[in-house]
Amino acid sequence: MVAQILDGKLFSKKLRDQVAKHVTVLEKEHKVTPGLAVVLVGEDPASQVYVRSKGKQTIEAGMKSYEHKLNENTSEEDLLALVNQLNDDDDVHGILVQLPLPKHINEDSIINSINPEKDVDGFHISNVGLLATGQKSMVPCTPLGCLLMLKEFHGSLAGKDAVIIGRSNIVGKPMAQLLLNESCTVTVTHSRTKNLEEVVGRADIVVAAVGRAEMVKGDWIKSGATLIDVGINRVEGSDGGKRLVGDAEFSSCSKVAGAITPVPGGVGPMTIACLLANTLVACCRKYHLKEPDINLN
């Protein structure tokens, strides 16, 4: 079997185009422009790249982008003051504080200080609870992107066996909630799971969010299963340069899976597109306007 490639670049372009179209209508009919504020503390090179990319794509979608770059030594108090200022700013509909934060700042305190209605990352405790109870919430961008690709490929996910590798708050756990809400039978695995290969081998859908380069091998996967690879790992290539690989070994998995996301070009581009979609949704909710139907059709 040769797996169908789930092309995140293509899907994310579709989603960004939909968002941009909706933004134009909002402006024309309601004189409202969604605004996204991104806060970066410190100089982490990967975070700087993400923030730049987010800003660029926000503007391309016709939204307003506000970037706040703070010094590595910024105090928790000063960061809280900035978040409060953004909470009160009517032009800002979405707030994202780029993680990880420097060690002297308590991430939970900062995330939970964001107005949940502007929490476009979906990490605020209120949004976590709303998602867990199947209520309307802001949904974390990476798992939302995975879900959209799965629904685009499968249509209904009801009754499917889904195995998630990883239980982080930003990927594994919200992914489990989303798939449960779609009536999948969900197993969440982690570093203490016994017989991981056997558990993965039962799955119709595998979501790998581990952070271990090429850990999942082709002989772990059930023939025809769908494999969503969230991992982003920088490894040394044969030429001595750096290259990006996922948590699954693409060469072997793509021969067994029915569908697979590549790395790069799979989940990654969907994450930013979902951030834009969430900002649009937050803006529509603020003014009680019709929300966009977020899908990839």
Ligand code: NAP
């Ligand atoms: P994380 O917080 O480090 O969590 C990793 C999870 O994997 C943990 O639950 C850990 O288990 C589990 N794990 C570690 N070793 C394992 C093993 N040998 N067997 C089974 N489970 C194991 O990572 P994360 O933030 O969820 O990110 C995961 C990956 O996705 C990373 O490569 C990250 O860069 C990538 N990522 C990509 C995007 C994107 O936009 N594409 C977004 C976010 C993250 P324990 O809980 O027991 O420690």
